[in-house]
Amino acid sequence: MKIGIVNASSRFSRERGEAVEAWFAANVPDGSVKVVFHPASFSKHGHFGGDDATRARAFVEFANDPRLDAIWFARGGYGSCRIAEAVLPQLTAAARKKRYLGYSDAGSLLAGLYRAGFPHVAHGPMASDAVRHDETAWRALNWLTSGDRGAWEPSLHLDPRPAVAFNLTILDQLMGTYLEPDLAGHVVMLEEVSEALYRVDRMMFHLTAQPGMKRVAGIRLGRVSDITPNNPDFGLTPEQIVRYWCQRAGIPFLGAADIGHDAANKVVPFGPR
16 A cells, blocks of 8 residues: 655655654555655745645645555645645546545645545544654554544544544634535534634634534534643633633534544544444
């Protein structure tokens, strides 16, 4: 099996790419699963891993390549929303057969793929996470190769409703755009990193006010980590914030989700299971 790795967002270092390749050489020595980086993954253009045209072309080339079985996003940061509108119309039947895995900034493309009817899209560890923790790497690899249920976020085994998962900032920003998927009847899982709680509160205000969110089955909250200082103290925990806005909007709060910007981040396949 061959997994194509592409960078749709911020800069990705060649050293990190070599570390990912070294992990696979050490842990899958029989070569039954190989990772292939698109050469453009290491490009640089200001903040981004190459200019928009370069990143878009790389994604389309790998997504449409029938020799590759899955697409794994290299890292997050920012930038995938800048190329989504250009790449989605170019994807072929070969692209629809693949599994796509990532989170954070990759959520913009995952949302667009899901909206377009791609059946194998999931929020989960990215390639850059593979060198941080073996368990994280195996979780991603097992889903990419077989859709392994053992990699799933635990509540998915108990709740039959369709689900999605996003970074809060990403979902908040894409609602109302051409990337917004139909979330009616879905359990929506959210996580966040490196934001002050007043910003989390403001995003929840905006998100829960969107017409598309009024039809969801409910919200689960993953980990909100590395919270930046709020002076004075905001006075509410992340869970209290989410519960507050769910109650105001009439959206059921369903409890915790085992997702986040960390090694324990579980896989959430989009849609019905």
